[in-house]
Structures are given as C-alpha cells and as structure tokens.
Amino acid sequence: MKRIIGNWKANKNRAEAEEWCTTFSQIVNEDSELRELLTSQAVQAIVCPPFPFLEVLNTRLKDLPNVAVGAQNVAAYRSGAYTGEIPALNLQGLVKYSIIGHSERRSYFHETDQDVLQKVSLCKEFGIEPIVCVRSEKDIIPEGVGLVAFEPVSAIGTGQNMPAAEVVTLKQKFTIPSDAQFFYGGSVNETTALDYTKESAIDGLLVGGASLNPAAFAQILRIAGSTVR
Ligand code: PGA
Numbered sequence: 001m002k003r004i005i006g007n008w009k010a011n012k013n014r015a016e017a018e019e020w021c022t023t024f025s026q027i028v029n030e031d032s033e034l035r036e037l038l039t040s041q042a043v044q045a046i047v048c049p050p051f052p053f054l055e056v057l058n059t060r061l062k063d064l065p066n067v068a069v070g071a072q073n074v075a076a077y078r079s080g081a082y083t084g085e086i087p088a089l090n091l092q093g094l095v096k097y098s099i100i101g102h103s104e105r106r107s108y109f110h111e112t113d114q115d116v117l118q119k120v121s122l123c124k125e126f127g128i129e130p131i132v133c134v135r136s137e138k139d140i141i142p143e144g145v146g147l148v149a150f151e152p153v154s155a156i157g158t159g160q161n162m163p164a165a166e167v168v169t170l171k172q173k174f175t176i177p178s179d180a181q182f183f184y185g186g187s188v189n190e191t192t193a194l195d196y197t198k199e200s201a202i203d204g205l206l207v208g209g210a211s212l213n214p215a216a217f218a219q220i221l222r223i224a225g226s227t228v229r
Pocket of ligand 1: 007151155156157158159185186187188206207208209210
C-alpha cells in the first residue's frame with residue numbers, strides 16, 4: 001500500500017476546509033476506480049489540516065474508504081500548564097497519525113532531535129502513529145518509528161523536487177528499521193508523483209502545496225494506487 005499524506009500547513013479558513021471536504025468526497029464517490037484503489041488499500045490518504053479543522057475533516061471524511069486524518073504536530077509535553085500547546089493527550093481519539101519534526105518546525109520553532117524523540121514517545125503513549133520528517137540522514141530517526149518522510153529542505157515549497165532516482169540512492173544512507181515505510185516530500189504534484197510512486201523503495205509521498213487542491217490530491221492518489229496494481 002502506498003500512502004499519500006497531505007500537509008495543509010497553516011492554510012485555509014473554515015469555509016475553505018469544508019469546501020475541500022465537499023469536493024474531495026464528491027470526487028471519491030463519483031470515481032469508482034479511485035474508490036476501489038482506496039477500498040482495496042492500494043493507496044491510503046492521510047489528510048493533515050490545521051488543528052481547528054480536525055473535527056471538521058473527521059466528520060466530513062469519515063465515510064470515505066481508507067482516508068485518515070492526521071495532525072501536523074504535537075506538543076513535547078504530556079499535559080499541564082503550557083498555554084497554547086496541543087499535546088497528544090488532546091488529540092487522542094481525534095487523529096490516527098501526526099507529522100513530527102517537519103523542517104519548518106525545526107527551523108521556525110527551533111525543534112531539536114530531542115524534541116522529536118519526546119514527541120514520538122508521547123504520540124505512541126496516546127495511540128497516535130508518528131510520521132517522522134527528516135531533512136537528511138543526519139536527523140535522528142527514533143527507534144521503533146514506522147513511518148519516515150525524507151524531505152530535503154531545498155525541495156520544500158520551491159518547485160525544485162529532488163529527482164526520484166536521487167531519493168532512492170540517498171535512502172541507503174538512512175538508518176531505517178527494515179519494516180518502516182519511507183516517503184518522499186518536497187514539491188511533488190500530479191505531474192511528478194508517478195516518478196516516485198513507481199519506485200518500490202518509496203512507499204508514499206508527503207504533499208504540501210498540491211494537497212490544498214482536492215482534485216490534485218485525488219489525482220496523486222490515483223497515480224500512487226495505480227502503481228500498486
Ligand atoms: P510542498 O511541501 O509539497 O509544498 O513542497 C511539502 C512539505 O513540506 O510537507
């Protein structure tokens with residue numbers, strides 16, 4: 001199964017989030033081929049909106065097959081007097097997955113490998129599967145992590161996606177548990193998705209900008225699912 005993770009980052013207002021759900025649901029419900037790719041688990045969608053829309057997406061997407069909702073971050077604290085933080089405790093039962101250690105968190109919010117270790121451990125404690133983002137083989141991949149996303153900084157939001165062959169070669173430098181899945185992220189869109197998803201060494205994609213458009217996101221799901229057949 002290939003997984004396509006949509007990272008909305010800090011985009012969309014509530015009406016736009018609702019609209020995304022309406023359009024995406026319509027596409028999946030009207031496209032029997034895409035529905036079948038999801039139902040047969042050839043592909044999974046994990047949509048990660050901003051926190052305030054998690055409930056909206058959970059409600060609006062719950063009847064779609066193999067479409068899950070994820071968070072973009074969790075706090076490095078269990079609970080307590082941390083005003084404005086959102087710990088895994090708050091997200092328990094609301095999300096199955098959370099992105100952890102995205103390079104934007106590392107650069108703008110000064111997250112360290114130590115924070116990533118702590119967040120991964122809290123995710124596990126509260127039944128959330130972490131998707132750990134690494135910028136290179138130098139970033140630590142905590143033990144027991146099953147989902148790893150390689151996102152070279154030069155490729156994120158720049159339109160300069162790293163060629164798939166290079167990603168496959170670089171993968172060998174990473175110390176990844178043998179049963180872990182390895183994703184690529186960085187300027188992937190409907191045009192470039194196939195280059196990655198046709199590679200057996202790449203188990204899926206983390207898609208930022210293109211995931212904001214439900215039609216583009218659905219198209220990437222179709223492309224990824226068709227490579228599993
Ligand atoms: P992008 O973002 O697809 O817009 O480059 C990817 C990411 O940062 O997750």
